[in-house]
Amino acid sequence: MPGTTALYFVASPLQYLAARRIAATAEAGSRQVLIWYKHGVVSIIQPGEWDAASYMSWPRWEPLPGVFGRHRRLRANIGLVAGLVGQCDTLHIHSAVFDTEAINYFLRALPRACGARTMRARILPDGIISTRRYPLSAGKRLAQYARKLRRLIAPELDYWCFDGDRIGSDAAFCDRIYVLPGLPHEYPAQKVHVLPPLVEPAAGQSGPAGTGRRALVIGQPLTGFELMSPADLAAVTGEIRAWLADHGFDAIDYKGHPKDAQRELAHPDYRVITPEQTLEMFMAGTHYDAVVGVRSSALLFARQLYPATTLVEAFGWSRIRFKSTAEKQNMERTFAALGVATHP
Missing domain, CATH: 3.40.50 (Rossmann fold)
Known part of the structure; x- marks a missing residue:
């Protein structure tokens, strides 16, 4: 049988x-x-x-x-x-x-x-x-x-x-x-x-020679979609880079949005990646110690995908131009429910 x-x-x-x-x-x-x-x-x-x-x-x-x-x-x-x-x-x-x-x-x-x-x-x-x-x-x-x-x-x-x-x-x-x-x-x-974490650290995935901490910055077209002013974008980009430095990340990848032609949120010392597969499958096969961005839905996915030891952080929320107070409140509830930390 x-x-x-x-x-x-x-x-x-x-x-x-x-x-x-x-x-x-x-x-x-x-x-x-x-x-x-x-x-x-x-x-x-x-x-x-x-x-x-x-x-x-x-x-x-x-x-x-x-x-x-x-x-x-x-x-x-x-x-x-x-x-x-x-x-x-x-x-x-x-x-x-x-x-x-x-x-x-x-x-x-x-x-x-x-x-x-x-x-x-x-x-x-x-x-x-x-x-x-x-x-x-x-x-x-x-x-x-x-x-x-x-x-x-x-x-x-x-x-x-x-x-x-x-x-x-x-x-x-x-x-x-x-x-x-x-x-x-x-x-x-x-x-x-x-369930066990959907993605776990693998040998050789912690940065150069396995000694560093690895982070992924998720880009999105913020000024392009009028979600943030150029000045605020520059400030948030700096805040993210400073936070990564303070937390000891020395291997930092940047993944832009398909409509992120200007690579907003990128920094000169980030490594720009363009994986052939979808972002979901890429993250599923690549461990990071932190995933950061602004209001991308990829942050929600990352929080569900990676173990609790992976930091998932959203920056610049006091600078975002939400369509309405209700939209901001709904998004705050969603990010909070899934455990994504938000920074003003």
Whole structure:
């Protein structure tokens, strides 16, 4: 009898890197099957790392042509994934959320199609969403039962209704919730499983001859997008360089934004890097002792990617021209929730 198969549904670089970490640790020895359902994530996918891997069309946005295209796409997706999973005795289904019909129907359909006697659902970390609970409203719970009606014409489309948190953390089918080290969450303690850091220091990655501390400066077009005046940009650039010197960083890389033609935030003694792969995959393969910038979303990703020993710092926030007070407050809450330190 075939053993355990671990199936991962991913839609973001963070989810993909978490899936890779789970596959190498908690699911080591299992058959590994990856499904991605957002076109934008394809650039970081490495199919050769998996026993089977495929893109899956999202039924709502990519229905099959003709009448009942969304319904037929749901059924086609189950056939696609069942073929990749194959026969197994135990099936572990990983996803960041389970209240969407595009994922939920697999909970009952796949075990039947693959002969699995045991199925467990496990939740992938998903950035800021994973820091708090999102209770299902009464309307959302009623919508689940409406989705269950599909089984009247397609028995395999048997929606698994649940209540509590919308991602499925309270549901009976969920036995494990993966969280990133050092980040806050509101999940049941008995289900939480803390992942190892997604990136760990490797030999020879600490700077010249392994003696220095290594930092990455994330650039972005601040004056180009009128987020900061030239004078303020110069001041923040100096503040970042001084902070790096004070903290003993002597190997400093600079990664500009694709629209950062002027290399804003760069300093003459930084090493400008232009990695061929996406920034997410580059950081996933390169340890830094600090990642700094201003308000780039790459700082949020870095905080989730690197261990707590890596400093992630955002500078110049008193100098940024936010569109509104609400925008500033929302961004401050997001950075604070993920543990990114901000400097005025």
